[in-house]
Structures are given as C-alpha cells and as structure tokens.
Amino acid sequence: MSYQLFNGNLNNLSDSSKTVINTINQYSFCVAERDNDFKEALMDSDVLLPDGIGIVLAVKSVTGHGLKKISGTDLHENLLERLNSNNGRCFYLGSxxxxxxxxxxxxxxxxxxxxxxxxxxxxxxHFGDEENAEMINAINLFQPDVLFVGMTAPKQEKWVHQHKGKINAQFICSIGAVFDFYAGTVKRPSKFWIDLGLEWFIRLCKEPKRMWKRYFYYGPVFAWALLKEKLRNHPHSLPTAK
Structure with missing residues (x-):
C-alpha cells in the first residue's frame, strides 16, 4: 500500500473536521521503512505533503504523475494567513x-x-502519561484552531498519531524545523535555491555534521528503493499523488 500524497491547493483545505497534516521527504520515507509506528502515523495522515525534491522526482519517475513540492513552511505560512484573516488561534508545542x-x-x-x-x-x-496529559490539557484549555507540533521526526508524528483523538484543534500539523526557521534560530535557504531544488544542498553546507547522514547515507538508500520499484514496475510502496 502506497502513501497518498497531497497534490492540491493549500487554500482548499477544509476546516469542517479535524485534519492531521504531516510531511514526507526521502529521509522520513527511509526511516519509516524501519519504524512501523512512524510509517503508520504517516500513512494515517489526513493530508501528507511532499516536502522534498527527492519525493517529487520519485513520484514522477515511478508513476509519471507530476507533483509540486509543498513544504512545512508553505503550510505554516498558509495557515497563519488564514488565522490572521479570521482572528484565529494557534498553539505551538515543542522546541x-x-x-x-x-x-x-x-x-x-x-x-x-x-x-x-x-x-x-x-x-x-519519550513522555510519561502525566506529561502527555499536561500537554494535551494545555492545548485543550486554549482551544486553538491550529496546533503546530515541532518535536522533530519521527517523534512528533508518532506523538500526534497516538494522541490526536484527545486533541481539540481543527488542524494538527507536524512541522519540525519550521519552528527554527520562523524563529530565525536557523536560517532557511533563499527562494533562489529552493526553486532550483537545491535547498537540501545549502542545508548540508550549513549544517554538515547534522545533515550529512540524511543525504549521504539515506540518499542512496532512497535511490535503491526507487530503483527496485522501477524494476518491479509495480509502485506499491513509494508515494503516489492524489
């Protein structure tokens, strides 16, 4: 069974029911292949955004479907614009x-x-039951329209998947590094590099100790998974667009 990736317009996201939004890139895809709880959390997303040029190229290569990269930053900005126009409420959990x-x-x-x-x-x-209850209580007392979770993957996605039934928010979004990008504690590459599909390269240059394994180890692992799917000509596990 494949991941079903979002291939629409963020402006069309409905707030009529609780919506869990996650992102996937080549790194999280590889980690999920070894972590069943993480894979379940991603596959159970109401909306799964293709946040990585590797994922976009993989979908095109395996299925022939065109797909636009949508990052956690794109989601964050879109929802903030929506909240600002409606005098909305948001809650940041993490960092x-x-x-x-x-x-x-x-x-x-x-x-x-x-x-x-x-x-x-x-x-x-890992959090204990008392800590989880305290976080959920803080969120629900505030009654946010949007909950942003930034605990890094795969911890944040698994936490949301475990507790989403108890959380009162219209949108629950695991956006990880966006907390640091928006705070300015980590500078995101410029639009020039993002548009070229080289955001990953600039992040690697800026944080080689933290990012090298993501690209030099998991990059080939992802490429091998892609090659196997192409040879099978049966894309059952790589993402597809919807």
Whole structure:
C-alpha cells in the first residue's frame, strides 16, 4: 500500500473536521521503512505533503504523475494567513522557550490578529502519561484552531498519531524545523535555491555534521528503493499523488 500524497491547493483545505497534516521527504520515507509506528502515523495522515525534491522526482519517475513540492513552511505560512484573516488561534508545542518566544514576537508583528500560546516540553525521547496529559490539557484549555507540533521526526508524528483523538484543534500539523526557521534560530535557504531544488544542498553546507547522514547515507538508500520499484514496475510502496 502506497502513501497518498497531497497534490492540491493549500487554500482548499477544509476546516469542517479535524485534519492531521504531516510531511514526507526521502529521509522520513527511509526511516519509516524501519519504524512501523512512524510509517503508520504517516500513512494515517489526513493530508501528507511532499516536502522534498527527492519525493517529487520519485513520484514522477515511478508513476509519471507530476507533483509540486509543498513544504512545512508553505503550510505554516498558509495557515497563519488564514488565522490572521479570521482572528484565529494557534498553539505551538515543542522546541525550547527561547525559540517559542521568538516565534511569538514575530507573530505579534506579522499577524497581529492571531492569538497564540506555546508549550515547551521536557527534551526527552519519550513522555510519561502525566506529561502527555499536561500537554494535551494545555492545548485543550486554549482551544486553538491550529496546533503546530515541532518535536522533530519521527517523534512528533508518532506523538500526534497516538494522541490526536484527545486533541481539540481543527488542524494538527507536524512541522519540525519550521519552528527554527520562523524563529530565525536557523536560517532557511533563499527562494533562489529552493526553486532550483537545491535547498537540501545549502542545508548540508550549513549544517554538515547534522545533515550529512540524511543525504549521504539515506540518499542512496532512497535511490535503491526507487530503483527496485522501477524494476518491479509495480509502485506499491513509494508515494503516489492524489
């Protein structure tokens, strides 16, 4: 069974029911092949965005379907515009207090009609029941229209998948690095490099110690998975567009 990727317009996302939105790139695809809980979380997404040029090229190569890359940043900006026009509410769960304060400060300047709340959980691999209950309670007391979760993959997607039934928000979005991009604590490559499909290369140059494995190890792993699907001529596990 393949991942079903979003191939529409973010402006057309409906807020009529709770919607869990995740992203996938070549790195998360490879990790999910070894982590069944992560794979289940991605496949159970209501909306799964193709956030990576590798995914876009893979879909084109295997299925022949054209697909537009939609990043977590694109989603974040789109929902903030929507919230600002409707005097909406958003909640940021994750990262550290310094980053969350920078996000709040920027929101107040750029989107003054949005009401925002934040919560920085303890940095650890797994949360206990009491910690999970505290986070969920903080979210639900605030009653956000949108919950942004930034705990890094695959932790954030699995946390949302486990607790989404208890969370009261119209959109629940796992957007990871977008917290740092928007706060300015990590600078995202310019639109010039993004449009060329080379955002990954600039991030690698800026953070080689953190990013090298994602591209030099998982890049070939993803390419091998793509080659096997092409040889089978039966794309059962790589993503397809919808």
């Amino acid at each position: 550290n207090k310094n980053t969350l304060q920078k996000i709040t400060d920027r929101l107040n300047l750029e989107y003054p009609a949005i009401t925002c709340e934040t919560y920085s959980p303890t940095y650890k691999a």
